[in-house]
Amino acid sequence: MSIAPSKILATLRVNGRDATLAFHPHATLLEVLREELRLTGTKHGCELGQCGACTVIVDGTPVLSCLTLAAEAIGRSVETVEGLAVDGTLHPVQRAFLELGAAQCGYCTPGFLNAAVHLLEKNLEPSEAEIRDALAGHLCRCTGYTKIVEAVALAGRRMRASIDG
Amino acid sequence: MLRLPAFEFQPARSVDEAVTLLGEHGDDALPVAGGTDLYANMKLGLFAPRVVVGLRSITALRSIRFDPQHGLRIGALCSLDAIVREPAVAEHYPALAQAAAMVGTPEIRNMGTIGGNLCLETRCNYFNQSAEWRKAMGYCLKRDGNLCRVALHSDTCKAINASDTAPVMHAYDARLSLVGPRGERTVNIREFYQNDGAHANVKRADEILTEIALPLPARGTRSSYRKLRLRKAFDFPLLGVAVAVATDAGGSCTQARIVLNAVGSAPLEVEAAGAILLGTHLGEEIAADAAEEVFKAGKPLENANASLLYRKRMLRVIAQRTLEDVIAPLR
Numbered sequence: 001m002s003i004a005p006s007k008i009l010a011t012l013r014v015n016g017r018d019a020t021l022a023f024h025p026h027a028t029l030l031e032v033l034r035e036e037l038r039l040t041g042t043k044h045g046c047e048l049g050q051c052g053a054c055t056v057i058v059d060g061t062p063v064l065s066c067l068t069l070a071a072e073a074i075g076r077s078v079e080t081v082e083g084l085a086v087d088g089t090l091h092p093v094q095r096a097f098l099e100l101g102a103a104q105c106g107y108c109t110p111g112f113l114n115a116a117v118h119l120l121e122k123n124l125e126p127s128e129a130e131i132r133d134a135l136a137g138h139l140c141r142c143t144g145y146t147k148i149v150e151a152v153a154l155a156g157r158r159m160r161a162s163i164d165g
Numbered sequence: 166m167l168r169l170p171a172f173e174f175q176p177a178r179s180v181d182e183a184v185t186l187l188g189e190h191g192d193d194a195l196p197v198a199g200g201t202d203l204y205a206n207m208k209l210g211l212f213a214p215r216v217v218v219g220l221r222s223i224t225a226l227r228s229i230r231f232d233p234q235h236g237l238r239i240g241a242l243c244s245l246d247a248i249v250r251e252p253a254v255a256e257h258y259p260a261l262a263q264a265a266a267m268v269g270t271p272e273i274r275n276m277g278t279i280g281g282n283l284c285l286e287t288r289c290n291y292f293n294q295s296a297e298w299r300k301a302m303g304y305c306l307k308r309d310g311n312l313c314r315v316a317l318h319s320d321t322c323k324a325i326n327a328s329d330t331a332p333v334m335h336a337y338d339a340r341l342s343l344v345g346p347r348g349e350r351t352v353n354i355r356e357f358y359q360n361d362g363a364h365a366n367v368k369r370a371d372e373i374l375t376e377i378a379l380p381l382p383a384r385g386t387r388s389s390y391r392k393l394r395l396r397k398a399f400d401f402p403l404l405g406v407a408v409a410v411a412t413d414a415g416g417s418c419t420q421a422r423i424v425l426n427a428v429g430s431a432p433l434e435v436e437a438a439g440a441i442l443l444g445t446h447l448g449e450e451i452a453a454d455a456a457e458e459v460f461k462a463g464k465p466l467e468n469a470n471a472s473l474l475y476r477k478r479m480l481r482v483i484a485q486r487t488l489e490d491v492i493a494p495l496r
Contacts, residue, residue: 005173025174026217028204047167048205049273050399061275067204068276071174072219115271136398137270 010074014039015083029073030054030065033080041081041110045139052138055111056080062118081110084117092162093117093155102151104142112138116152124160126153167208176219180226180344180375183218187371188346190216196373197221198242199277201269202285210296211286211308226280226375231257236381241280241374245330246271248279258337258379260388260407264329267392270399280374283331283341287324287362287430288401289468291315307363315468323466324362325427331358332407332424332432333390337379345372358431365430383411383420389490392427393479395470402427403471404479406459406487410442418442423455423484428463428476435462438484452488459484 007022014037023032030047033039033056045053047066054066057079084091090098093116103109112135119126119134126134131152140148175194177183187194194216197203206212220226226240231253239248248254248265255262268274268282291305291314304310307322315323331354339354357366368374382388388409394400404427411420421439426432438458445451460481467473 005171024171026169026172028169031168044166048208049201049269052270052272055272062272063276064201064272067200069174069200069204069219072176072200072221133398134271137272 008071010071012037012070012073012078013076014078015080016077023070025069025071027070028066029056029058029068029070029078032070033065033078039080039082043107043110045108045111050139051108052111052115053108055114055138057114057118060118062115079114081113084113091117091155092158093120093152096151096155096158097148100147100151100154102144102147104140104144108138108140108142112140112148116148116155119152120156120159124156124163126156128153169204169207170210170213172214173216174219175216176222178222180223180373183220183223183373184344184346184371186216186218187373190218192370194218194370198281199244199273201273201277202281206286206293209294210299211292220373229253233381235378237379239279239377239379241283241376242278245269245274245277245279245282249274257382258333258388260333260336260390260409261330261379264333264390264392264405264407267390267402268329279330279377282328283334283357283377284366284368284374285326285328285331287322287365288327289315289322289324289362290470291468292324315466321360322362322430323468324365324430325465325469326358326365326429326431327401327427328432329390329392329402329405329426332405332426333388334377334379335424335432335434336388336407336409336422337382338422340378341374342376342378343368343372344375345369349375351378354432355434360429360431362430382409385413386411386420387491387494389487391483391487391490393471393476393483400470403469403476404428404463404465404483406480406483407432408487408491410447410491412447416446418445418447421455423459423488425459425463425480427469428465428480433462435459437462447488447492449489449492452485452492455488456481456484 009022011020043053045051049067056065059076195214196218198220226242230238245265306313313319390407392402393404407424409422421442423438424434438455441455463480465476
């Protein structure tokens with residue numbers, strides 16, 4: 001029986017704030033976010049990279065936190081669903097999901113939101129095909145895909161209008 | 166909840182450091198790049214290294230350089246997404262861009278590397294299962310057992326090579342650089358893979374794949390890759406067909422490579438299919454003859470998420486469609 005290696009003491013930058021904490025070298029970013037930092041918005045899904053529920057943004061890129069070591073996030077910027085709303089005001093993508101009922105049970109929603117925000121940061125006028133491609137790594141077991149695609153398009157239109165206006 | 170088994174994580178900052186770490190720990194260590202293959206397999210109890218050597222900080226292996234004289238050199242740590250977005254790849258090696266874009270999902274392509282995809286662990290319905298499932302089944306030749314569940318009398322493991330980029334790299338005649346404690350060696354991709362699912366490539370435990378070099382394709386080369394899968398996104402190939410053909414000024418075929426994946430533990434070049442195309446003016450009928458050779462040569466087994474008969478019959482269809490991709494622009 002081998003003994004678990006000792007913990008690493010490190011600083012993680014999550015949603016713009018530095019947090020210094022200890023975790024095992026084999027702990028995933030998902031586990032550290034949820035269990036140490038209590039940021040439970042990021043969800044455990046399949047935990048094998050097949051569902052997208054645990055998606056977070058690391059250095060501006062969507063990645064699967066279930067297959068990323070927390071140790072590999074040291075020195076990088078991590079953004080989770082908790083960082084999307086600013087001072088209690090929902091992100092336009094969150095507001096569109098809420099208004100159109102794009103979240104049913106809500107379990108897949110944080111992953112979808114992160115992927116959608118990443119898409120709209122690059123392209124405020126995505127076609128339906130572009131939206132579906134960007135969200136292709138996310139499964140919704142309630143199968144509410146149509147509303148999700150519509151909500152992303154609506155958020156893009158509103159974000160464009162707010163820039164134009 | 167599926168957690169990783171305990172290990173020590175040792176990030177390497179250079180190729181030398183990675184090789185030293187792997188050498189020090191021998192069989193107790195495994196290298197990791199993007200983690201999308203290894204960590205998922207470790208969560209299923211398929212691997213339990215005491216030390217994991219992280220490669221992602223080796224920034225020197227993240228460049229893609231194109232030179233019109235010599236061709237393309239890709240650092241093994243380039244993400245699949247970076248390859249999809251690279252203009253020189255789209256222009257000169259379009260089938261590589263197609264194949265990289267068909268691996269996994271956007272998130273997997275952000276994380277996963279080209280080196281990782283080429284070294285992808287072979288897959289099988291009796292291997293990619295939970296520890297409980299495999300225990301109940303009595304394990305298999307690839308891990309913890311002594312019987313291949315797919316071919317009961319086989320001495321070798323029949324797990325399949327499910328890398329989308331491997332057959333394409335074969336069609337482009339790639340050379341792979343491997344660095345270990347005894348220095349660097351270069352192997353042609355034909356010699357890199359072995360048709361044994363438990364020992365699917367010649368990379369030694371203390372070596373890492375550092376670079377992939379693709380020669381400049383002959384003038385007038387056209388290439389394409391298609392895969393059979395149950396969903397349009399997300400799935401490993403149930404079959405894959407890579408085609409690269411070159412024609413001279415008169416439209417006569419001077420070079421033809423047709424390479425399959427997901428029908429064995431290594432990519433399979435169907436030389437008989439290429440030979441049919443050589444010297445002809447490529448057309449639909451000749452493509453059908455070549456696709457027939459592919460159908461004869463590809464021998465899938467009952468070890469992926471579609472029936473053997475379906476995969477066998479779809480070999481001809483996918484081969485025909487991929488050949489039409491490279492023939493259509495000629496007409």
